[in-house]
Amino acid sequence: MAQQSPKRSGFQPDDPWRYRWIVLGVATLTQASSGFFVGGIGALGVHFQRALDLSAAQLGLLVSAAQFVPLVGLLVAGELLDRYSERWVVGIGAGVVALALGMGSLAPGYPALLVALLVVGAGYSTVQPGGSKSVASWFDASQRGFAMGIRQAGLPLGAAIASAVLPLVAQEFGWRATLLTGGLVALCGACLFLGCYRQPPVLPDPRHKESPNPLTARLRARLRMLREPSMVKIMLSGTSLISVQYGVAVLTVLHLHQTSSVGAGQAALVLVASQGAGVAGRICLAAWSDHSRSGRYPIVMVCMVAVVAGLTVLLTPAGRAPLIASGAFVWLGFFGFGWYGPWVAYVTEAAPPGKTGFALGLAMSVNQIAIVTMPPALGLLADLTGSFTPVWALLALLIVVALTVTAAAEHRTRRPPRTGDIARRPHPRTCPWSRCHHK
Numbered sequence: 001m002a003q004q005s006p007k008r009s010g011f012q013p014d015d016p017w018r019y020r021w022i023v024l025g026v027a028t029l030t031q032a033s034s035g036f037f038v039g040g041i042g043a044l045g046v047h048f049q050r051a052l053d054l055s056a057a058q059l060g061l062l063v064s065a066a067q068f069v070p071l072v073g074l075l076v077a078g079e080l081l082d083r084y085s086e087r088w089v090v091g092i093g094a095g096v097v098a099l100a101l102g103m104g105s106l107a108p109g110y111p112a113l114l115v116a117l118l119v120v121g122a123g124y125s126t127v128q129p130g131g132s133k134s135v136a137s138w139f140d141a142s143q144r145g146f147a148m149g150i151r152q153a154g155l156p157l158g159a160a161i162a163s164a165v166l167p168l169v170a171q172e173f174g175w176r177a178t179l180l181t182g183g184l185v186a187l188c189g190a191c192l193f194l195g196c197y198r199q200p201p202v203l204p205d206p207r208h209k210e211s212p213n214p215l216t217a218r219l220r221a222r223l224r225m226l227r228e229p230s231m232v233k234i235m236l237s238g239t240s241l242i243s244v245q246y247g248v249a250v251l252t253v254l255h256l257h258q259t260s261s262v263g264a265g266q267a268a269l270v271l272v273a274s275q276g277a278g279v280a281g282r283i284c285l286a287a288w289s290d291h292s293r294s295g296r297y298p299i300v301m302v303c304m305v306a307v308v309a310g311l312t313v314l315l316t317p318a319g320r321a322p323l324i325a326s327g328a329f330v331w332l333g334f335f336g337f338g339w340y341g342p343w344v345a346y347v348t349e350a351a352p353p354g355k356t357g358f359a360l361g362l363a364m365s366v367n368q369i370a371i372v373t374m375p376p377a378l379g380l381l382a383d384l385t386g387s388f389t390p391v392w393a394l395l396a397l398l399i400v401v402a403l404t405v406t407a408a409a410e411h412r413t414r415r416p417p418r419t420g421d422i423a424r425r426p427h428p429r430t431c432p433w434s435r436c437h438h439k
Helices: 016-034 042-052 056-068 070-083 086-104 110-124 127-138 141-152 154-173 175-196 215-227 229-258 264-291 297-315 322-338 340-350 356-385 389-414
Strands: none
Touching: 016 086, 016 127, 016 141, 016 154, 016 175, 042 056, 042 154, 042 175, 042 229, 042 264, 056 070, 056 110, 056 229, 056 356, 070 086, 070 110, 070 127, 070 356, 086 110, 086 127, 086 175, 110 127, 127 141, 127 340, 127 356, 141 154, 141 264, 141 340, 154 175, 154 264, 154 322, 229 264, 229 297, 229 322, 229 340, 229 356, 229 389, 264 297, 264 322, 264 340, 297 322, 297 340, 297 389, 322 340, 340 356, 356 389
16 A cells, blocks of 8 residues: 555655654644644633733633634635645645734734634634544554544643743733744744645545535535434534533633632643643543444543543532642543544544545534633623632533433444344444445
């Protein structure tokens, strides 16, 4: 297989498939650099509140602004990724992130900053599905979960570094310098991806080419994915867990500072530790899914149970103690961020042939609804009640509902088949939308 189509990859080493590890590193670093600033907003919460006189809801809206355009942008990016090289789609998108953050550093106030972050979201729309597709195309099923976990660890890795660095930058040079720093980091990621990424040395399967159907027919075929049982599980688990992830990212520092009387600097370090645990979680849980006999989705369900346990601790009086609360947030970092590794690997393997980019874009765009709405909604709930207890209770309820529904669907999928049904049941690792798609 390594001898096929060397011209398409643009390089001819002795073993082209060794280059997959370079691709993995490049995709991970590009992910980390593109999400660097937005991932660090939570650690900048106290600084932004003081400098711009913001409420918790307005702080959450900063995160939502960067995630609003991807509601549609992820679908567009997925379509572009099925038609063009990831090198240009991702590289140009990361460049847009860098340019928007540079312009945002000149923003005269809060409204202009929101506009700059909207543009950041437009560029970032290509990075998430593009990086995932690039890794999925270079790694087979035996290593895909581990590789995808490393790649998806880029987001909490960038957020952890940002949470450690950006508060120091803000304290020394002001909040505008944090945007400029984020823009320079994103620019480095864009240049790295454009310079180093190559397509895998494999000829495209002609069966996977886009059919010459009208645009409306193609859209209907793609949106039919929403009715598939696997996509229902993907959407419910994804939206509930991503709500926890962004709730923890935005409100950890405020909770520790206001409820547990932890200093802003120490609270930011707890957030760094939580995001560092998320890096480990994405790698370890995704690697576990490679070797799990029950498949990847049950690992996601384990994460949901663990997240409910962590949120329950925060709901008790013990959750006010600085040490216990800090431990709960690190636990939530491991499972509340780590779920994304096995989840996105499951999405790539569930995608119909030739539609990996669009399937990723569709799944991630559904997540965007929660990403856009939950940070300001959770912040507003904390403002109105004067407590973080209703916030953690709401998130726990969302997880419990999603877990109950998806566990029932998983049980129906895995129950012993009736006579005559065996030939019709796909293998748990094969595509639920197309029986012919397998590794």
